[in-house]
Amino acid sequence: MVSGSKKAIYAALFGNLGIAIAKLMAAILTGSTAMWAETFHSFSDTCNQVLLLIGIKTSTRAATERHPFGYGKEQFFWSFLVATMLFGISGVLSLQQGATSLLVKAHHIENVNINYIILAISSAFEGNSLRVAFTVFKQAIEARGEKVNLHTLFNEFQESKDPSVLTVMVEDSAAILGIAVAALGIFLSERTGNSMYDAISSIVIGAILMIFASFLARENKALLIGEGIPKKDSKRIVDSVLQIPEVNRVISLRTMHLGPKDILVAMEVSLKDGLDTDKIELVTDKVEKQIKSIIPYINPSKIYVELQQDSCPTNFKGQNKQDKKGFDSTM
Structure with missing residues (x-):
């Protein structure tokens, strides 16, 4: 372009x-x-x-x-x-x-x-x-x-x-x-x-x-001042990520245009119970691939995915989290 x-x-x-x-x-x-x-x-x-x-x-x-x-x-x-x-x-x-x-x-x-x-x-x-x-x-x-x-x-x-x-x-x-x-x-x-x-x-x-x-x-x-991607694209990303079997729900999705073809994406995802560490690590790759399928030109280094399991005392990154109800798509 x-x-x-x-x-x-x-x-x-x-x-x-x-x-x-x-x-x-x-x-x-x-x-x-x-x-x-x-x-x-x-x-x-x-x-x-x-x-x-x-x-x-x-x-x-x-x-x-x-x-x-x-x-x-x-x-x-x-x-x-x-x-x-x-x-x-x-x-x-x-x-x-x-x-x-x-x-x-x-x-x-x-x-x-x-x-x-x-x-x-x-x-x-x-x-x-x-x-x-x-x-x-x-x-x-x-x-x-x-x-x-x-x-x-x-x-x-x-x-x-x-x-x-x-x-x-x-x-x-x-x-x-x-x-x-x-x-x-x-x-x-x-x-x-x-x-x-x-x-x-x-x-x-x-x-x-x-x-x-x-x-x-x-x-x-x-x-x-930081405009995000269109709502229809945000919805497509959320729907796509929810198709991943290990994903329970999407807690939040925040995006920002750093340039016409340069986008920052931050997503917080809740996983289903009972997943081991290896499966949790694989989910990150799956989420990134789903995002890239919706926005093909996005730089993978600007996709930030945070995972958590509601039943665990700590999330995947070792940070205490409280369960959040609903999906936050603030952009």
């Missing part, structure tokens, strides 16, 4: 850089406030792609004594920073530009056809970038053997833990919507001779960027 993420990011990076330069020239030549807002947006998106690439690169660093679980959450941090920039730079500047033009000074749009040409080219580039990101996004669904439809796409969008692809898709969607708003504002200003519509479109673009940025920030915040 990392290679797919990089492909989506590079497609967005080169597309946005060319678009940003073209929009800047159009904004200078025509004086359109909406084009200035789109220029801020595209240059911000270009910087954002660089930050996403930095996140992918730094997340692959080997674990150290100070960071024993590795640097996988670097991706979440840089993606959160991208959301902040999208909100703080693109959104605020677009709002400021539109408000200034609307309240303080009027402006006149010239060479309107240049704007239309640049916006049309921009929509083509943004559409291609969105197509590449969507293809990568769709592959995650197909890899699980599920049919790609509106329901599975919506669920994947909610449950995806790949911030890079998610960010590119959100940015490109906001960009296409922003282009449509800019084109409408310029068209209405040209038809009516009133530049107010152009200024309003800049404000609307700023609002769109802030809404999309808030969504990205919320998603990455959840991953940064």
